[in-house]
């Protein structure tokens with residue numbers, strides 16, 4: 001099933017065709033490099049390599065005016081005037097959860113296609129998705145029309161679910177950070193949830209969110225006492241995942257409002273991220289002072 005917008009379809013096809021190459025390219029690139037990303041996190045060889053591979057290919061697409069990545073300080077202009085009304089901006093987290101490489105656990109690639117120059121609010125997203133490098137490589141793509149899921153084989157994507165929708169009854173939860181670092185109001189919320197749902201947390205947002213999309217529930221990387229803005233990046237993680245979950249019938253929140261309505265100040269702004277079934281997000285917002 002192709003995406004109706006031809007530029008978005010080119011972005012999606014480029015990422016899906018790169019997926020197999022990326023999984024193969026992880027081999028031999030599991031070490032750290034002596035560099036930090038703009039968020040101050042040590043980069044893995046694979047982070048840098050995946051970003052270079054995707055950046056080159058996505059920046060070459062007609063209709064893409066900007067390429068921005070969690071691994072690069074600034075967005076790069078791609079020929080089209082990024083401020084023109086018909087140029088899209090692509091924001092990518094090339095390897096979300098790359099710290100899982102050492103333990104060979106799931107990770108993925110997140111992307112968002114904005115119809116505005118970056119930084120931009122999630123309301124300017126027209127598509128978002130992720131590739132999940134799990135036992136099977138799968139891809140989830142959300143557009144204004146629907147959320148669909150694919151299995152990746154031989155560089156092509158095979159539709160396995162046309163209309164991904166959050167199950168009504170929540171089953172799983174996953175919360176990032178450490179209990180001593182949670183604000184008291186989030187800890188109180190977590191205590192309620194852990195008595196109702198099953199813990200599923202693997203340290204890569206995509207894999208944890210994919211479980212929420214599959215079984216129903218809530219994923220959060222909340223505000224922390226040590227870092228009130230939390231850990232996750234709005235442009236590259238919060239907005240795309242918030243867009244996907246909201247299109248699948250759930251809700252997203254920074255604790256006060258939908259992630260998609262947060263106005264960014266800078267490209268690498270962090271945000272508390274809470275996504276999942278609407279009633280669980282409602283309860284969260286009622287609990288957080």
Ligand code: P6P
Nearest residue numbers: 096097098176177203204205206
């Ligand atoms: P922690 C991966 O580094 C990431 O950005 C997200 O994918 C994930 O949800 C979070 O950080 C994991 O953070 O503190 O549990 O290692």
